[in-house]
Amino acid sequence: MSNRGIRNLFIFGSLFFFAIFVALTVDTMKKVDKRVPEITEEVDAGKKLWHKYDCIGCHTILGNGSYFAPDLTKITVNKPEGYLEKFLVNPRKVKPSAAMPVLGITPDEAKKLVAFLDWVSKVDTNGWPPKPVLAKYSMPQVPGVTVYEKYNCKACHMISGVGGTSGPDLTHVASRRSDPEWHKQHIRDPQSVVPDSAMPPFPQMSEEELNQLVDYLITLK
Amino acid sequence: MKYESQKIAQNFYTFAVVLFLVQVLVGIIAALQFIWPDFFPLKFNIIRDLHINALVVWLLMGLMGATYYVVPEESQSELWSIPLAKFQFWATVVAITAVVLGYIWMGFDPQANKYIAGTLLLNEGREYIEAPRWADWLIALSVILFLINNFMTMYKSKRWTGIQGTLLGGLTFLALMYLPGMFYTKSMVKDQYWWWWVIHLWVEGAWEVIAGALLAFMLMKVTNVERHVVERWMYVEVALVLFTGILGTGHHYYWIGTPEYWLWVGGIFSALEPIPLLVMVWDAFRTTRTHRVVSNRLGLFYATSHAIFNFVGAGLWGVIHTLPQVNKWTHGTQITTAHGHLAFYGAYVLLVMSMIYITLPLIRGAENFNTSRGYRSFWWMTISMIFIVLTLTGAGMVQTYMERLVGLDYVTVKANYNLWFWIFRAIFGLGFLYGVTLFVIDFFKLGREPVEAVATEPSETTV
Numbered sequence: 001m002s003n004r005g006i007r008n009l010f011i012f013g014s015l016f017f018f019a020i021f022v023a024l025t026v027d028t029m030k031k032v033d034k035r036v037p038e039i040t041e042e043v044d045a046g047k048k049l050w051h052k053y054d055c056i057g058c059h060t061i062l063g064n065g066s067y068f069a070p071d072l073t074k075i076t077v078n079k080p081e082g083y084l085e086k087f088l089v090n091p092r093k094v095k096p097s098a099a100m101p102v103l104g105i106t107p108d109e110a111k112k113l114v115a116f117l118d119w120v121s122k123v124d125t126n127g128w129p130p131k132p133v134l135a136k137y138s139m140p141q142v143p144g145v146t147v148y149e150k151y152n153c154k155a156c157h158m159i160s161g162v163g164g165t166s167g168p169d170l171t172h173v174a175s176r177r178s179d180p181e182w183h184k185q186h187i188r189d190p191q192s193v194v195p196d197s198a199m200p201p202f203p204q205m206s207e208e209e210l211n212q213l214v215d216y217l218i219t220l221k
Numbered sequence: 222m223k224y225e226s227q228k229i230a231q232n233f234y235t236f237a238v239v240l241f242l243v244q245v246l247v248g249i250i251a252a253l254q255f256i257w258p259d260f261f262p263l264k265f266n267i268i269r270d271l272h273i274n275a276l277v278v279w280l281l282m283g284l285m286g287a288t289y290y291v292v293p294e295e296s297q298s299e300l301w302s303i304p305l306a307k308f309q310f311w312a313t314v315v316a317i318t319a320v321v322l323g324y325i326w327m328g329f330d331p332q333a334n335k336y337i338a339g340t341l342l343l344n345e346g347r348e349y350i351e352a353p354r355w356a357d358w359l360i361a362l363s364v365i366l367f368l369i370n371n372f373m374t375m376y377k378s379k380r381w382t383g384i385q386g387t388l389l390g391g392l393t394f395l396a397l398m399y400l401p402g403m404f405y406t407k408s409m410v411k412d413q414y415w416w417w418w419v420i421h422l423w424v425e426g427a428w429e430v431i432a433g434a435l436l437a438f439m440l441m442k443v444t445n446v447e448r449h450v451v452e453r454w455m456y457v458e459v460a461l462v463l464f465t466g467i468l469g470t471g472h473h474y475y476w477i478g479t480p481e482y483w484l485w486v487g488g489i490f491s492a493l494e495p496i497p498l499l500v501m502v503w504d505a506f507r508t509t510r511t512h513r514v515v516s517n518r519l520g521l522f523y524a525t526s527h528a529i530f531n532f533v534g535a536g537l538w539g540v541i542h543t544l545p546q547v548n549k550w551t552h553g554t555q556i557t558t559a560h561g562h563l564a565f566y567g568a569y570v571l572l573v574m575s576m577i578y579i580t581l582p583l584i585r586g587a588e589n590f591n592t593s594r595g596y597r598s599f600w601w602m603t604i605s606m607i608f609i610v611l612t613l614t615g616a617g618m619v620q621t622y623m624e625r626l627v628g629l630d631y632v633t634v635k636a637n638y639n640l641w642f643w644i645f646r647a648i649f650g651l652g653f654l655y656g657v658t659l660f661v662i663d664f665f666k667l668g669r670e671p672v673e674a675v676a677t678e679p680s681e682t683t684v
Contacts, residue, residue, distance in 0.1 A: 003453050010460035017467045031480050032410050044407045051346030057266020062477040063553030065348055068265050070631040071553050099258040103331045128476035130549050132628030165632050
């Protein structure tokens, strides 16, 4: 083929592929609104704050962005209600080991940011991020662990390296607190035994579940 | 150098080289922040914004300088307007400096980044295109002036060569693909959708087209290969780049809320994306082997290295995590960081450096120059970058396993299990900085040192 022929193939071939790309884009734009929740004014205000504070300079969202701090796609699912609102205003007051600086986010702005992040957590992402398939092998098969999983304690607490860091590490919790009654009281109403606790109360936990969970916790020495 | 106006390339190169040094200096600060988050007054986000924006801007400046060199030579005429080129250069320098000062200001006072008339004053808070909207317009204006100047040069001379046509086509595509980043969308899904138009169609579209054109120019410049041969392979390369790269954008649309068919489109086309990069490697080797009259061996060395590391960094390190089945686990981990570093280094850092080593000696009238610093700089940078990429790949594998498969917390993996990777990355970063420093010294001294004092290579060598 002559150079001219290859050049024409390059030009028209590229235009052809670009045309397909544009057609797919039009189709995607039509479908994408059905895969996300409604965008309220609060969500939009939250998104504007997301940009204002350059959150993507440290975090990823939907897996894209910086790789310095946790991905925030499902953050509202994994934190107890009210936690993020407090955290955003002054991270180290809620979690002393936090690396995030105080950016001057007001309580009202924090609410909007959480509304935005909650919106993102409900986007249909084709199943991303995937569930950790090996997690179940790292826990003993006792009833307390089932309760621990059911109430998503691992969102904030860690046992043997698995779990979150918002709350204290529970790997050796029984060495610090061996009294089952203290644990029961603490789970039912955290503030009654630890006044500044950020942990939410669990009145919805049945008596049996509470006993199973505490039986497990006091084995963690 | 045949035309006086080609000298304008030097202004752009100088600004590019200075920003390169800045980019690597702030990169080392960022690397240390992975170990000690609080050690520097500016937080990580600002340092990273500076790191990636300096990268984009210095590469653009380098490509603009290279174009100002190539177009007069290919058109066989002086540039249409030197004052316009100078104006465009200084206007860009002023705009970029203002943007950088804005980032630093925001680093000390996050509240200074206010919404004014619906757009942010200092930082748009979108990765890679953080520059605020007012700066977007100035950058767009600068690129338009640049395109007009080069287009008029070609238009007046009526010599349409394949190389400069492809180069200008790539640059026009680059300018157009800046526009999808210049509007606000309420939906974060659409925001990321259009954002990838800019980022992906730049680095895996327009920029690779420019790289193809410049590679052809360089091979022709330093060997005695015939024009019609390099141009033919150039067309094959850039055609394959766009045939695979445009729909390859789909690999960014797997998990951001876009329809499921992107898993197929992205998976298939992005798996093909390394092919044109492999053709470029083959092209460079074939030309070197069959055309043994080499006028600038250091330049050819850099150009061939660019082709190789373009393939390894953008091609291989990309294809390992581009299939949806793999990407589901690796998306958003340090594997992406590893790929990003090697791809930008191979595809564009070495491209601009090879253009500098091929054209700068001619601009300065120094066909004989000391090449030893150029080689040393290459090895310091390349070996350091390989180890940076290996540490990041290791960190990414540990992160993928522990966080994504076992369910460990992000912070735990980063702070405990990956700590040694961060330490080694920072050490190799210093090695890279040493290589860049050698290059910067070489850039300013090239052709300005007394030739007797240095060991010179024969200018025309038959291997």
